Amino acid sequence: MTTKLNELTIKESITGLKKKDFSSVELTQACLDQIKAIDKGINAFITVTGERALKQAEEADKLISKKREKAFTDQPLLGIPVGFKDIFSTQGVATTAASNILKDYIPPYSATVVNKLYQAGAVGVGKLNCDAFAHGASGENSDFGPTRNPHDLDRVAGGSSSGSGAAVAADELIFATGTDTGGSVRAPASFCGVVGLKPTYGRVSRYGIIAMASSLDSIGHLTKTVGDSALVLQITAGADSLDSTTSPTLPPNYSQTLEDTDIKGLKIGLPQEYFGDTLDPEVKKVVLHSSQVLEKLGASLEEISLPHTEYGIAAYYVIQPSEVSSNLARFDGIRFGHSRSDFGLEAKRRIMIGTHVLSVGYYDDYYLKAQKVRTLLISDFEKAFKKVDVILGPTVPYPAFKVGEVTDPLKMYMADVFTAPVNLAGLPALSIPGGTTKEGLPVGFQLIAPHFKENLLFKVGCVYEENKG
Amino acid sequence: MLSEDQVTHIANLANLDLEESQVPQFQKWLSEVLDYFEILDKVDTSQVEPTFQTTGLMSVWREEDKAGETTTLSSSEALSNATQQDGKYFVTEKVL
Numbered sequence: 112m113t114t115k116l117n118e119l120t121i122k123e124s125i126t127g128l129k130k131k132d133f134s135s136v137e138l139t140q141a142c143l144d145q146i147k148a149i150d151k152g153i154n155a156f157i158t159v160t161g162e163r164a165l166k167q168a169e170e171a172d173k174l175i176s177k178k179r180e181k182a183f184t185d186q187p188l189l190g191i192p193v194g195f196k197d198i199f200s201t202q203g204v205a206t207t208a209a210s211n212i213l214k215d216y217i218p219p220y221s222a223t224v225v226n227k228l229y230q231a232g233a234v235g236v237g238k239l240n241c242d243a244f245a246h247g248a249s250g251e252n253s254d255f256g257p258t259r260n261p262h263d264l265d266r267v268a269g270g271s272s273s274g275s276g277a278a279v280a281a282d283e284l285i286f287a288t289g290t291d292t293g294g295s296v297r298a299p300a301s302f303c304g305v306v307g308l309k310p311t312y313g314r315v316s317r318y319g320i321i322a323m324a325s326s327l328d329s330i331g332h333l334t335k336t337v338g339d340s341a342l343v344l345q346i347t348a349g350a351d352s353l354d355s356t357t358s359p360t361l362p363p364n365y366s367q368t369l370e371d372t373d374i375k376g377l378k379i380g381l382p383q384e385y386f387g388d389t390l391d392p393e394v395k396k397v398v399l400h401s402s403q404v405l406e407k408l409g410a411s412l413e414e415i416s417l418p419h420t421e422y423g424i425a426a427y428y429v430i431q432p433s434e435v436s437s438n439l440a441r442f443d444g445i446r447f448g449h450s451r452s453d454f455g456l457e458a459k460r461r462i463m464i465g466t467h468v469l470s471v472g473y474y475d476d477y478y479l480k481a482q483k484v485r486t487l488l489i490s491d492f493e494k495a496f497k498k499v500d501v502i503l504g505p506t507v508p509y510p511a512f513k514v515g516e517v518t519d520p521l522k523m524y525m526a527d528v529f530t531a532p533v534n535l536a537g538l539p540a541l542s543i544p545g546g547t548t549k550e551g552l553p554v555g556f557q558l559i560a561p562h563f564k565e566n567l568l569f570k571v572g573c574v575y576e577e578n579k580g
Numbered sequence: 581m582l583s584e585d586q587v588t589h590i591a592n593l594a595n596l597d598l599e600e601s602q603v604p605q606f607q608k609w610l611s612e613v614l615d616y617f618e619i620l621d622k623v624d625t626s627q628v629e630p631t632f633q634t635t636g637l638m639s640v641w642r643e644e645d646k647a648g649e650t651t652t653l654s655s656s657e658a659l660s661n662a663t664q665q666d667g668k669y670f671v672t673e674k675v676l
Contacts, residue, residue, distance in 0.1 A: 446662060467586075467614070520609055520613070536634060
């Protein structure tokens with residue numbers, strides 16, 4: 112085997128573990144060795160749980176020896192190393208939200224998604240760096256230092272799930288969890304050249320995940336392939352009595368839907384508003400080329416319009432900070448965490464924006480207005496999906512920028528222009544690596560589907576992966 | 581442009597301590613963002629209802645017989661991250 116074990120995908124790892132080509136301990140150790148070798152330069156991890164991971168891997172190996180292939184029927188991710196974005200509560204393991212406020216916080220319980228992944232046999236390698244409280248599009252708002260892009264260490268990894276994107280891209284683990292409130296799984300996926308899924312709002316439980324914006328937070332993950340993404344969603348998706356916003360509809364068998372590789376007749380919409388002058392020409396080139404790959408396989412490309420796109424950022428940055436100001440009110444420095452004066456600048460900015468737009472005299476003009484514009488953005492997508500099956504466009508308007516390059520907060524917010532409207536509408540979206548710039552920087556494109564149509568995203572994504580050449 | 585008094589007022593509402601020296605900087609940042617929000621005035625929403633959540637779910641109830649399964653924390657677990665606790669209670673500054 113010439114591939115290093117930590118470079119494997121979930122699918123390859125499971126195949127290898129089943130055939131006993133290697134053990135979960137060897138696989139996990141390979142990831143831990145990689146972390147030791149390179150993470151100083153990347154800073155993807157806040158906490159590495161090496162000992163725990165190897166114990167879990169040993170248990171996985173025992174089960175595999177005992178039950179062989181059946182072990183994987185019971186636990187589909189058995190022995191696979193995973194990292195959790197550091198806003199996922201992990202019982203007994205530091206959960207910092209990448210903020211000084213929670214730098215000493217050790218949760219007494221785990222998030223539903225963490226429990227589900229452990230029950231599926233995954234091996235927890237550590238807690239991943241991110242923008243503090245998930246506020247950011249670059250990873251630079253972490254109180255533990257920015258995560259660097261493995262493709263160019265002078266550049267950002269994208270945020271807010273920066274550590275997750277970088278760790279997967281750098282083969283420090285096999286897959287990672289993330290959250291996407293305005294693009295925070297998809298942006299690092301695009302910048303780091305990996306696959307990032309934002310599921311439908313309500314598809315995956317938010318219980319135990321430090322809340323950012325409760326009507327927008329979507330619990331996703333980053334993987335090396337689209338097929339892997341489907342395997343993870345199979346575990347994380349589903350109703351949860353601890354999160355009353357989860358959908359009662361049963362998730363389909365995502366992997367089964369990947370068996371159908373025929374996209375003839377599939378209608379793909381390209382929003383004209385997503386391909387304007389603000390789009391980096393190299394990103395445009397990559398994204399259009401990706402759409403043409405699908406067209407050659409029988410899909411039809413159609414220009415559509417999402418006419419309220421230009422209001423998306425304003426609506427999002429009224430609504431999200433409003434919900435943030437409410438959710439971060441719980442950090443009182445009494446029951447847990449340090450004093451509120453330890454909030455970073457971005458958290459303070461967002462809390463204050465939210466507090467202001469919700470306050471008496473301003474609520475109608477700002478918050479209520481934004482929620483009405485939200486209705487119009489949702490209606491744009493609904494009308495589009497009457498004409499096309501799936502929407503394709505850029506994930507972020509540009510490739511990864513240099514650390515320290517974007518200093519104006521408002522300019523940073525603009526990075527969400529293509530991702531945030533999807534969150535306002537609660538739709539699922541998948542960012543897939545489409546190619547690179549001349550300098551070798553990854554460029555992702557995103558597919559957006561109607562609610563609960565993640566299987567369509569996976570199908571199109573897989574077909575693209577198989578045929579991109 | 582927000583006034584410095586408004587910035588201080590917002591900080592108070594949000595229970596955030598702002599140093600006096602920080603107020604001008606926050607004044608600039610917040611005003612820039614609030615100015616940007618004016619773009620929303622261009623949209624006619626007179627006949628539009630707001631959307632507060634996208635699931636359409638309402639009044640989700642927990643099943644009666646599952647009431648006992650709700651996750652609870654013991655006192656010691658709940659107090660485990662407290663800044664100050666006396667074994668039974670969180671200890672805070674006197675309010676009255």
